[in-house]
Each structure stands twice: as C-alpha cells, then as structure tokens.
Amino acid sequence: MAMTLQRRLVDWSLVGLLIVMPALVLRASLSRGEPSGMDRALLRITAPLEAGVTWVVGGLGGIWSRYVALVDVEGENRELRAENDELRKQLATMSRRAFDATALEDLAVVKRQTPADTVGARVIGAPLSPQFRVLRIRIDRGDKDVAPGMPVIVGTGPVGRIDKVYSDYADVTLISDPASSIEVVVPRTGGRGMLTGLGRPDSYACAIEWLERQAKPEDRIKVGDEVVTSGLGASFPPGLVVGKVSKVARDDGMFQQVEVEPAVDVSRVRTALVLLAPLPPVDPDAKTKKRSEPAFGGRAL
C-alpha cells in the first residue's frame, strides 16, 4: 500500500511537472518572441515529413481538381456545345433571312424598273449535275400564275425562261441550257447576237454565235465586254446585264463567236421575278394604259 502511495505521489508529481513545464515554455516563448534552438532543431527534423505529406496530399488534390472534378466541366461543356449548336442554327437562319431580304430588295428595285407586269417567286428546288451545277430551278408558281416561255429575272440579270408549268410549281430552263436563247447586244460595239447555253457540266458558260464582226478592229468584241439583253423578241426587258465576254472563240469572216460568263450565279438564286407580259410598245397613250395584256397564256390576276 505504501509502495502504491509512493508510486502515486511520484506519478502525480511527474504530472505536475509535466503541466508546469509547458507553462514555463509558453511564458519563455512569449517573452522571447522567436523559436528557441530546440524548436528549430525539432522543426528541422520534422520538416521532411511535413513536406512529404504536403506533397502527397497536394498531388492527390491536383489529381482531384484536374481530373475527377472535371465531371462538372464535362456537363458544362455539353451544355455549351448544345447552346453553340443552337446559336449556329440561329445564325444560319438569320444569314439566310438576310440573304433573302437582300434578294427581295434587289427584286423590288428590278420590279420598279421593269415596265411590265411581274410576279415574284421563290426557288423551291434545284436539280444538280454530278459536278454540283444547278441544271434548272423550280419556283413556287403554278399554272394559275405563270405560263411556259415567260422570262425569269433577278436583280443582277436574266435567269432563264419557264419551261414546264405544273399546278403548284414551274420549272425554269436556265440561260446556260443549250435549249435557251436570248437576244443580246454588246453595248460597246453595238453588235447583236443570240445568246445560247453551252450546257457544260462544270460551268454556266454561254455563247453568242453569229455576232456581227465589225470592220474596225477596235469595234470588235474583246474579252471583258459587257453583254446585255437587247429587248428584241418581246421577252426580256432591254438593258439587263447578261454577263461578260470571257473568251473570243472565233474571230474571222463576217461573224464572231464568243463565250459569255453569266452575271447571275444561278446556284445562289432564291427569289426571282417572272415577267408576265412582254414590254409594252412605245405608246403616246401610255399614261392611260396602266396594264399590258397577257402574252403567255391566261392568268388569274
């Protein structure tokens, strides 16, 4: 029992000493204000362990933040992609509308300048050749509005003529088709001719055959000369720019043969004007006659 009591005394004495020691150390450290030599030595010993643990944990944290936490980023990325797709669709729609608006503005200008009855039409189809060349276009006007042979134009020039008419739509033969023919004139030289399509699979090139060859060399057709409709044949209004001479194929005898690159890019035509009647003749009573008679079959007005 005495031993037990003695052991307890020693034990509690040690406890007291152990409690007093840190109190003294605390007081000393507060009065000193900087680590003691023993503190520094212990820090030096324990620093590698702390650095190692921090390195491992930092590495794991980096893996977490760079890879595992990317789950949220993936979801966010998916949302952004969907939003991007939606915005691209909207942009494409807006671009198409802007293009249509521009085309309609051009058409409105042409309509004002054309002294003939016209009707607007939208292109609803365009069969392509294997070279992705538009062979003909289809418009949304049927037999109630248009008739075969009626000219089709856009702001930049002639497109072609209506070939076949169905109940709700009509096919237009392009000026580049071999079956097409338009009376044209070269304003610089005054030479007249008939523009026909060459029907090439990879271009919209046309040709003017039997173009009168002028006597003076400077009056002959050259590459780059502008070609416009002559207004003869009572179909296309005069002065519509058909295109430019791209090649002089034959330049001998009485006639020249040239190739013309059309001004109208038919692959991009989305709206067009159909001329319902031929141009009115010069008439002193034009002020009283507002409308011309239909020239291409009957139509409902």
Next chain:
Amino acid sequence: MRTATIVLVAYVLCVFVAAAWRLVAFGPIYDAVPDLGALTAAYLGLTARRGVASAVGGSVLLGYFIDLISGAPPGLCALVLGLACLVARGVQQRIYVRGTAMTMAFSAFVALVAAIVALAIRALYHVPRASWSIELRHAALVTIATAVIGPLVWRVFKRIDAAYARTHRERDAALEGLAP
C-alpha cells in the same frame, strides 16, 4: 511504447489532416481543422490505468509538436493538451465511450474543453486573439469537425492498443475501448 506509438501516429495524422482537410471539407467547417491533439490527449487520459504521467507526458509532447507545426507559441498546445488529458482522466470512472454516437459526443466534449482551456490560457498569458464572436464561432466549428472525425481516430487508437495487447482478453478489451 504504446503511448509513444499513439503520439507518433497522432502527430502524422495531424500533419496529414492539416494538409488534406481543405480538400475534403466544405461549407462552414472548411477553415475548422479537427482538433486531433485534443482527441489524442483525451484518449490517453481516458485509457490511462495506473500511471497518468505517461499519458500527460505523451499529450504534452504531442502538444509541443503541434505548436511547432501550427505556428502557435511553443507551450500553448502542450499545456492545453496536458490539461485536456487530465480532464479525460477525471471523467474516466464516470463515462464509458462506446459506439459511434457516444464517441462523437465525447469527441465534441473534448474539443470544446480544449477550446475553452486554450482561450483561458491565451487570456491568461495575453496571447493576441480575435474578437470573442469569431473565437467562439471557430471553437464551435472545430468542435463539430472534431466530432465528425472522432470515431475514425478513436478506431485507429483502439487498433494500436489492440496491437500492444499481451493477451486475447486485453486485445478484446482494447477494441471495446476499455482501459488496457
């Protein structure tokens, strides 16, 4: 030897938790690192059977190490953990820590006692501190964090005690949380 092992493991755990806590914690306990030192001191005090001196000595040593790595004035944590060990020793005969809920509650109690003792010592020694509201809020958050992590740490210490058991009976008692 057992006390030395617990102190060493507790020190490594302190270093690890101090580095890793910000990665796993979220919300208000993000800045409140669990008081593993107080948990260790309480375990040593609670499981001290014959000699209290070794338990207090281990607690003071661990507190001193924590002072060094935490940047606190050397002696502050050592004194706090020594006293926390004595408090745990004082309740040894009155409380039986068993089960997760009880362990969490006791861990919270120990952390709260350690925080109050630390505040008192800092006031006594005129150690600079923040406003009372901030200090009390931080103490509350540390208490919660310590309670959350307490059962895990407790289990580690029980395993260490079981490893040092000389008989199966001692081993079972250690795993049950009884004093070795």
